[in-house]
Amino acid sequence: PESPLWGSRGFVVIHDELFCEMPEETAHLAAPALAELMITIARKWTPNVKQKAEPAIAKRWYKSMSPSFDKSGKLIPWEPKR
Numbered sequence: 001p002e003s004p005l006w007g008s009r010g011f012v013v014i015h016d017e018l019f020c021e022m023p024e025e026t027a028h029l030a031a032p033a034l035a036e037l038m039i040t041i042a043r044k045w046t047p048n049v050k051q052k053a054e055p056a057i058a059k060r061w062y063k064s065m066s067p068s069f070d071k072s073g074k075l076i077p078w079e080p081k082r
Contacts (some may be wrong), residue, residue, distance in 0.1 A: 003033065004026055004029035004030045004032075004033045005022070005030050005033050005034060005037075006026075007022065007023045007026070008020050008021065008022035008023070008030050008034070009021045009022075018034060018038060019061060020034060022057075027057045027075070027077070028057070028074050028075040028076065031055035031056065031057050031075055032055045032075065034055065035053035035054065035055040036053075038051075038053045039051040039052070039053050054066070054067050055067060055075060056068065056075075056078050057075060057076070057077050057078065058077050058078045058079070059077055059079075062078070062080055064080070065078040065080075066078060
C-alpha cells in the first residue's frame with residue numbers, strides 16, 4: 001500500500017510500451033515509478049544499452065501523446081490539441 005503503484009493494473013504491453021490503469025489521484029506518482037521499474041528491469045537484460053522511459057498519463061491512449069506537466073512540474077494528463 002505504500003507504493004505509488006498500489007491500485008494500478010497493467011493490462012497491455014506493446015513492444016516497449018506499458019499501458020496501465022491507475023488511480024487518478026496517484027497517477028502523477030505511479031507513472032514515473034512504473035517508468036523507473038521498466039528501466040531497472042531492462043538494465044538487467046541489456047546492461048550495455050542506455051535505457052530511457054518517459055512516463056505520460058492520459059484518459060485515452062494516443063500515439064502522439066507525450067509527458068505533460070503543470071507549472072509546478074507535476075505530471076498531468078496529456079490532452080490532444082484541438
